[in-house]
Amino acid sequence: MKHYILIIACCLFGIAYGQNCNYKLSGNVHDFHDGSAITGAAIYIETLDRYTTSDIEGNYSISNLCNGLLTLEISHLGCETKRINVQINGNTQYEINMEHHIEELNEIKIDASGNSKLTKTSQETQLKAKTLERFSAFSLGDALKQVSGVSSINTGNTIVKPVINGLHSSRIVVMTNNVRLQDQEWGIEHAPSIDLNSAGQINVIKGANALAYGGDAIGGVIVLKPKNISLKDSLYGKTILGAQSNGRGYNISSSLTKSWEKGWYATGQASYKRFGDFKAPDYYLTNTGMNSKGVSLNTGFKTFEKGFNIFYSYLNNEIGILRASHIGSVEDLVNAINNQKPLVQDDFSYAISAPRQEVTHQVIKADFFKRFKTFGRLEVQYDFQNNRRFEYDIRVGDDKDKAALDLTLKTHTLKSDLKIDSNTNAIYKFGINVGFQNNFANPETGVRRLIPDYDKYDFGVYAITDFKLGDNTNLDFGLRYDFSKIDAKKFYITSRWEERGYDEDFADIVIDDLGTQLLANPVLTYHNVSASAGITYQFNANNSVIFNYGLANRAPNPSELFSDGLHHSAARIELGDLRIKQETSNRIGTSYLFKNETLSVNLESYLNHINDYIFIKPTGTELTIRGAFPVWEYEQTNALLYGLDVSANYKFNDDWFLNNKTAFIKGRDVTKKEALIDMPSFKTVNTIGYSNKKWLNFNAELQSELVLKQNDYPDNNFEVFIPTTEEFVLLDISTPPPTYHLMHFESDITVKLFEKTDLNIGLNITNIFNTSYREYLNRLRYFADDLGRNFMLQLKINY
């Protein structure tokens, strides 16, 4: 407004006094990043409706100007068009900086429609908003299975943990809006605390090559980003409503964004999901409901040169765990496995009772960035996360409504990243982070702590370089160092302390002796070095290859170190070990990509050798007064994982397409020369799709999902004595379930309601033939079948 008044004032002034109009504006147009001259930039003088261009040295001049305000619009191939106001006061010099890094501009400008990969030489796949919206009612782990080579390890169907090339939990780093998620990711029954609806795009990077996110991502990195906000004056939003037959579930998710051309923006998003008991083909899965609430707020200011962002997210999940999975002793487990039917089958209900978990995760983040001319971009960020986790077990008497587990994990992280990109052919990235984490296990539960109180300190530094050699080759190298220290205070039952042999190895860390319990103060430090190298080569327009290598080290997590005792909800005794060392992964990845107008093929192979691979396996039973319980112990071995992920797409014509996604993986324990436990089975998904723009943008897909029986598994079965029959019976906890084949259907149409309002109606059917099946990587497979047929209706309104 100020400017307009000024213009009007100047004009009036001009008319009144007949001003001198012989002044000259001159200067130089150059690149913001490396300062090089920009030749042939078109300069349009809006105020005068005149054009000029910059010469070979980037110089320009405009003559016959009056004093006053001049509006210029400068455009150049590959640059963002720029509008500037220049105050003419006699002969004036003005330097124009153009920004011609499309990649960075994308961050600022373009909606998430462009393909914005985060790495150049990694095996990376991006899931876009449209795919994510289809999974609005589901979890992160469900959506990620769209990526070939990504599977999931489940506890039922609402606790879904992503598995990348056979690796999960602490081996996967999840970044949400540039914050590394710290949500007790160590446990198999701890799903990532992420509301999928808050993400606008997700990038999955296989392997540990993205060192900027952490040095311990042996499995890979999952990067979630909110939807990009265009810098224009606008107000827009999106609402998704869904209903489904299985679980009689409904969900709503809504977001609203206000943005201003000047650079300010604010987005608010909220979602709610409610499910009752899900249903297998033959029975209800009693107590498998879910209740989820999520809110996120994202606001800030950004221009090309500087900006800040403040982000807050809240997620509360209340999840029921299959009632029949709650067992007493090992005898119940034998009965459950042999019965092949859940021991508790009730009618449908929305009620969620014990066993259940309630997890609340909050993230607060503030960051600030600035770009420096002919140098690069500096960013500083602080984030705080609070993860509160309650696990309610079936307890009786006065403790009925008391949680059996009550953990509060608080994490502070301060980090800074510097990107030097003045030379597009050699980009350097540096980063540093410090973190402090505190875990508090509430003793009010009346149950001995599974994870102790601890303080954890982290420090990390990295350096990455990206080189571009000619037009066809990209090369990168990275190096990272991480230090971590855990200072824990943990009570051990004296008999356990001695059984583990800690009385000999760790006698000096006992700080209190309470008779039946000992208080120990383990202080453990880890130094981890990670490195990465990668190259991509583009043979021609159709063919390219990626070759990369990653070295990663991961320090053991609190669960692997400290687990000790009966995990009531799992009816097993889990034992960690203080002697567990960090594991070291050496991974080689090779990709071949082919792409022409009708066919695209992506083959990703990998070989991952992990020294001192940490895993948990059943080792036998331990007798207590309540009966015998299976014991699962953390162990270390040398492991080799290798496999091939295929994704291919063939377009017959504009209407029909065929798609294949296949993942093959083998995991070997090379020390014991046997298969590794919990490796995903061979899976192939074939899709035939049809779309027709004339029929209200109609899309339909028919999908066939084939999962073969896992034939490579270690035999950890053991015999259990059943006193009432005086017999030894075999506890078969190893044999994977048989092969299964499922058919799914998806369809949608889009109706234009108003000028700027679209309504998308989707109808999906999963497991069309209501096939009974069990999945090897579902921990509840011993107790019940997986989900039966499900009809889903989804309405999506963009406005």
Add this chain to the structure above:
Amino acid sequence: MKTLKNLSLLFISALVFTACSNDDDNPEPVNEEEVITTLTATLVPTTDGSTITLQTRDSDGDGPTAPVVTVSGALAANTTYNGTLSLLNETESPAESINVEIEEEDDEHQFFYQVTNSLATFTYEDFDEDSNPVGLAFTLTTSATPGTGTLTITLRHEPNKSASGVSDGDITNAGGETDIQAVFNISVE
């Protein structure tokens, strides 16, 4: 740059503050409340003969040490015994009796007795307000033929007492949570 400096200063001080506010007090121990370490069954013969005690004692609760099971002697054939149970939590000092808790919530508890080789039969002698059996008191009648086998005493918390067979002492449909499962090697002579 100044904003940057201020920001980092703020964050570092926040970090230091949190780190320092974390006191060095030791955490308090958790003494599990629902622990039953010891079950003793005392069998007093209605006719002449010696009293037999069966005991299982798991001094470390859910710890690695297995329960110690003792049986004082052989049961006499064709004899009726009056049985009583005593349950203790010996991780506390003095030991806490769990019998009181079970008596107070007797509708939520039931003991089950299972023997192999038809060595004995059982009859409940105590009942809750709904006239369903509890099992802290019972009579045991040994068979006429001598033999050896096992006696399993199971305490179920919140069983379904109205399910088929449960009030007759059949555990099959009882459901609920197992608080105790003790196995004794017995012989009838």
